[in-house]
Amino acid sequence: MPSFAGVVLAGGRSSRMGTPKAALEWHGSTLLRRTTGILGRVTGGRVVVVRAAGQPLPELPGSVTVVDDPREGRGPVQGIAAGLAALRGEADIAFITSTDMPFLHPAFVRRVLRTLEEDEATDVALPFARGYRQPLAAAYRVTLAEAAERLVKEDRLKPAFLFEQCAVAQLDDDALLSDPVLDALDPDLDSVVNVNTPEDYDAARTRRAPRISVQLFGTVAKSAAKAGGLDGPGSPFAVRAATVGEAAGAIGLVFDRHVTAALNGDQITRDPEVPLAAGDTLFFLSADAGG
Amino acid sequence: MPPGGYFGRALVVDAADGTSQTLEIGEPVLRAYLGGAGLGTWLLHRLGPPGADPLGPDAVLAFTFSPLVGTPLTTSAKFAVVAKSPLTGMLTDALASSQFAISGKLTGHDAIAIRGRAPRLSTLIIDGPATRIADATHLAGRTAAETDAAVREELGRGWRVAAIGPAGERGPSGEPGVRYATISHDGRHAGRGGLGTVMGAKNLKAVAVRASARVATADPAGVLRAARDLRERSFGPATEKYRELGTLANLLTFNAISTLPTRNFQASSFEGAPDLAEQPAEPEAEAGSEPGEIAGMRKVARSGCASCTIGCEHIYRVGRGKKARVEYENVFALGPMCGVSDPGAVLAASARCDDLGIDTISAGGTIAWAMECAQRGLIDAPWLRFGDAGALLRVLDEIGDRATELGILLGNGSRAAAETVGSGSGSFAPHVKGLEMPGYEPRTLHSMALGLAVNARGADHNRSGAYEADLSGDLDRFDGGDRHVAAAIETEDRAAVMDSMILCKFLRGVFTDPFAEWASLVSDVTGWDMTGDELRETAGNIVMAKRAYNDREGWRPADDWLPDRLLNEPVTLPSGRVAALTAERLRAMIGAYYKARGLNTEGRPDPAIYKRLLLD
Numbered sequence: 001m002p003s004f005a006g007v008v009l010a011g012g013r014s015s016r017m018g019t020p021k022a023a024l025e026w027h028g029s030t031l032l033r034r035t036t037g038i039l040g041r042v043t044g045g046r047v048v049v050v051r052a053a054g055q056p057l058p059e060l061p062g063s064v065t066v067v068d069d070p071r072e073g074r075g076p077v078q079g080i081a082a083g084l085a086a087l088r089g090e091a092d093i094a095f096i097t098s099t100d101m102p103f104l105h106p107a108f109v110r111r112v113l114r115t116l117e118e119d120e121a122t123d124v125a126l127p128f129a130r131g132y133r134q135p136l137a138a139a140y141r142v143t144l145a146e147a148a149e150r151l152v153k154e155d156r157l158k159p160a161f162l163f164e165q166c167a168v169a170q171l172d173d174d175a176l177l178s179d180p181v182l183d184a185l186d187p188d189l190d191s192v193v194n195v196n197t198p199e200d201y202d203a204a205r206t207r208r209a210p211r212i213s214v215q216l217f218g219t220v221a222k223s224a225a226k227a228g229g230l231d232g233p234g235s236p237f238a239v240r241a242a243t244v245g246e247a248a249g250a251i252g253l254v255f256d257r258h259v260t261a262a263l264n265g266d267q268i269t270r271d272p273e274v275p276l277a278a279g280d281t282l283f284f285l286s287a288d289a290g291g
Numbered sequence: 292m293p294p295g296g297y298f299g300r301a302l303v304v305d306a307a308d309g310t311s312q313t314l315e316i317g318e319p320v321l322r323a324y325l326g327g328a329g330l331g332t333w334l335l336h337r338l339g340p341p342g343a344d345p346l347g348p349d350a351v352l353a354f355t356f357s358p359l360v361g362t363p364l365t366t367s368a369k370f371a372v373v374a375k376s377p378l379t380g381m382l383t384d385a386l387a388s389s390q391f392a393i394s395g396k397l398t399g400h401d402a403i404a405i406r407g408r409a410p411r412l413s414t415l416i417i418d419g420p421a422t423r424i425a426d427a428t429h430l431a432g433r434t435a436a437e438t439d440a441a442v443r444e445e446l447g448r449g450w451r452v453a454a455i456g457p458a459g460e461r462g463p464s465g466e467p468g469v470r471y472a473t474i475s476h477d478g479r480h481a482g483r484g485g486l487g488t489v490m491g492a493k494n495l496k497a498v499a500v501r502a503s504a505r506v507a508t509a510d511p512a513g514v515l516r517a518a519r520d521l522r523e524r525s526f527g528p529a530t531e532k533y534r535e536l537g538t539l540a541n542l543l544t545f546n547a548i549s550t551l552p553t554r555n556f557q558a559s560s561f562e563g564a565p566d567l568a569e570q571p572a573e574p575e576a577e578a579g580s581e582p583g584e585i586a587g588m589r590k591v592a593r594s595g596c597a598s599c600t601i602g603c604e605h606i607y608r609v610g611r612g613k614k615a616r617v618e619y620e621n622v623f624a625l626g627p628m629c630g631v632s633d634p635g636a637v638l639a640a641s642a643r644c645d646d647l648g649i650d651t652i653s654a655g656g657t658i659a660w661a662m663e664c665a666q667r668g669l670i671d672a673p674w675l676r677f678g679d680a681g682a683l684l685r686v687l688d689e690i691g692d693r694a695t696e697l698g699i700l701l702g703n704g705s706r707a708a709a710e711t712v713g714s715g716s717g718s719f720a721p722h723v724k725g726l727e728m729p730g731y732e733p734r735t736l737h738s739m740a741l742g743l744a745v746n747a748r749g750a751d752h753n754r755s756g757a758y759e760a761d762l763s764g765d766l767d768r769f770d771g772g773d774r775h776v777a778a779a780i781e782t783e784d785r786a787a788v789m790d791s792m793i794l795c796k797f798l799r800g801v802f803t804d805p806f807a808e809w810a811s812l813v814s815d816v817t818g819w820d821m822t823g824d825e826l827r828e829t830a831g832n833i834v835m836a837k838r839a840y841n842d843r844e845g846w847r848p849a850d851d852w853l854p855d856r857l858l859n860e861p862v863t864l865p866s867g868r869v870a871a872l873t874a875e876r877l878r879a880m881i882g883a884y885y886k887a888r889g890l891n892t893e894g895r896p897d898p899a900i901y902k903r904l905l906l907d
Contacts, residue, residue, distance in 0.1 A: 063767075217543055217544040218536060218540040219528075219532050219535060219536060219540070260762065260764040262548045264864075264865060264866035265547050265560075265866055266864055266868055268548065270765070271764070283544075283547045283548065285548070286532055287763065288529065288759075289532075289544045290731075290752075290762055291620065291752050291756070
């Protein structure tokens with residue numbers, strides 16, 4: 001089975017936004033933190049952030065690797081080359097994205113990665129979603145690092161030049177939505193909506209947070225019930241929240257050292273900035289679970 | 292002798308005739324091993340002949356007390372029972388809480404070590420320094436609780452009795468009892484490793500003790516202050532789970548995070564868990580919760596051990612006027628592990644184990660293995676199916692009766708049974724070193740995987756609480772590495788001290804600087820000027836002394852390992868993650884553990900350590 005990783009291109013001037021996009025606030029977290037978290041969920045934690053040399057970044061989990069782009073301002077192929085180069089020997093396939101897609105859903109990432117997983121002859125899985133090719137929401141074989149580096153040296157900086165040199169599977173809306181999970185959780189393919197201007201950002205922020213399911217266990221359920229923050233302790237109930245901390249707040253739960261969270265029954269975390277996506281189930285547990 | 296906390300001697304009794312002698316224990320040994328599990332380990336080194344049959348007359352069965360027992364410190368009324376296990380052939384130490392601990396110590400001894408074998412089923416009577424054996428053949432077949440009551444009635448007021456149930460007794464031809472029999476007092480059990488079998492092999496149905504001495508504390512005012520402080524802290528959030536919900540609260544939590552071993556580790560979550568689960572008690576439950584069916588059988592009382600302010604015991608009605616204490620581990624082992632979701636059957640099975648006097652975890656694990664063998668056609672018991680509540684109760688009766696081939700086979704535990712059945716059944720026998728696994732899924736808890744593999748007692752959650760790190764959110768529970776190794780060592784060290792001084796582990800969350808705070812408690816009682824650093828070193832030494840004992844008794848590197856199933860069969864989580872624990876990863880963690888513990892690459896202690904451990 002091939003191994004996956006995520007790459008987030010956090011460089012770029014953010015000139016239209018007027019402020020670094022990576023650090024933009026997002027439901028108590030940041031856009032970059034969200035993007036790395038979404039990718040990490042799919043890739044088992046392997047995520048590389050490519051930044052301009054010395055570029056300040058918002059706080060990230062220790063598991064995220066940050067690499068400096070040796071040639072800043074050369075466009076996406078340069079970022080792709082730097083990200084893939086950082087993954088040589090570490091992973092087989094990388095989902096590469098930018099930091100400005102706040103609605104990127106793990107099911108979208110999985111769907112795209114699966115194309116390369118299932119077809120060894122394909123080098124790039126390239127979504128053609130919402131009317132546009134999405135080279136920065138696409139999957140690449142790590143072995144393309146050399147080709148990308150060569151193009152940069154040749155000053156051929158558009159992704160199209162890279163695609164000319166490898167086998168590309170283009171995924172249109174129908175192909176993407178043939179995945180029933182993605183169809184159910186992101187039917188409009190909002191995953192590829194990006195924010196380039198303050199107006200984009202404001203519009204994105206007015207959207208409601210994703211609908212998730214919360215379930216409480218042990219003394220956490222008991223405490224929350226006492227506080228009157230829920231309708232039904234012990235059984236799932238729905239809230240809207242984009243982060244673990246926001247979900248805790250939505251039910252009046254103090255997310256302190258006595259509480260942990262398990263996302264979809266998977267990793268256990270104390271980090272309130274762990275991003276949530278539509279369809280997630282979040283368990284709040286007593287931090288002292290166990291005998 | 293330190294100014295407080297100890298008598299400086301052990302009583303060594305020969306069960307053959309009830310005679311006894313005193314073994315002086317010097318202050319260096321007491322300071323190095325504290326008491327409880329630690330002192331018991333030293334006694335086994337000192338008194339147990341190397342290579343002795345754990346069920347033979349030469350074997351040593353040690354009841355060990357601690358410096359804190361008898362003080363007003365909450366949860367301190369505990370004792371340890373230590374012996375060479377008939378399940379593992381290595382050291383086993385189990386703790387129980389009750390007045391037996393106080394009375395046993397106040398016979399004037401820091402430990403009572405029993406050797407020899409009584410000529411017939413007997414009660415060992417220890418009245419201060421005086422010892423004798425009395426005929427107990429009329430108690431044959433009685434439960435531990437019945438035996439306790441009968442012996443107390445015979446002896447009169449002031450006696451405390453630890454007893455075995457019928458499963459621990461030798462058979463009519465002298466054959467040993469079920470190899471995972473328990474020793475019980477007042478409904479509490481020294482449960483793991485077959486200590487009741489060892490006692491039964493000595494033809495001892497009961498040990499009765501009566502206090503006749505007093506023991507001083509070095510700083511009575513300091514101890515009282517510490518006791519008040521600890522008592523207050525024991526009412527706080529760190530013990531809320533145990534107080535309000537009991538350990539059964541783990542069941543739904545573990546199910547949700549794929550940590551609930553199911554059908555002999557064929558799955559890590561159980562669709563029947565909600566039926567077995569407890570939910571917050573009324574009136575919250577009326578606010579819309581959906582309590583599991585077990586809640587319909589509900590608690591009829593909450594109680595606690597002697598000298599305990601936590602009160603973790605949640606007593607349930609199990610029908611026909613019977614009540615049972617329900618814990619996560621017995622519900623796990625007899626429920627999900629066997630695929631049984633009928634709460635009435637699980638509680639009845641748990642009560643049956645108590646009546647027989649057998650360890651619920653080993654019973655459930657061995658039965659689950661047998662169910663899988665039956666499923667695969669490896670044993671001729673087609674009725675023994677996962678999920679069949681009637682089959683669960685029937686097979687428990689067969690184990691207790693020891694009258695059928697199947698009952699005798701399963702009474703030996705899963706490792707020995709798999710050696711008999713063969714056909715690859717050992718690869719899914721759920722044990723480490725012969726001790727059946729508790730309810731923690733190693734494939735989704737990598738720190739715990741290491742803790743289970745290397746622990747001296749075998750698969751055990753009380754001597755290695757490494758699951759705490761996995762569940763803390765501070766590390767990746769699916770990606771075991773150096774941090775997981777450090778966590779496993781830390782929790783093993785903490786357990787070594789708590790089991791030796793002794794305080795209940797349910798209290799562990801109230802300490803913010805555990806080793807320093809524990810050193811202060813021990814110092815108040817004994818008069819020693821003990822530091823947290825010294826106590827930390829003591830912890831490591833106790834862990835090493837256990838390992839040295841096992842090494843002496845034939846431990847092999849392959850014993851520090853997990854069942855093949857857990858290394859070769861990944862589990863898929865509802866999130867889609869495939870959780871695996873490979874042999875390569877486990878080997879790497881074990882290697883790092885050996886290095887950090889100062890062991891050689893095979894996992895053996897340096898012979899020079901014997902001098903430091905006062906074992907030469």
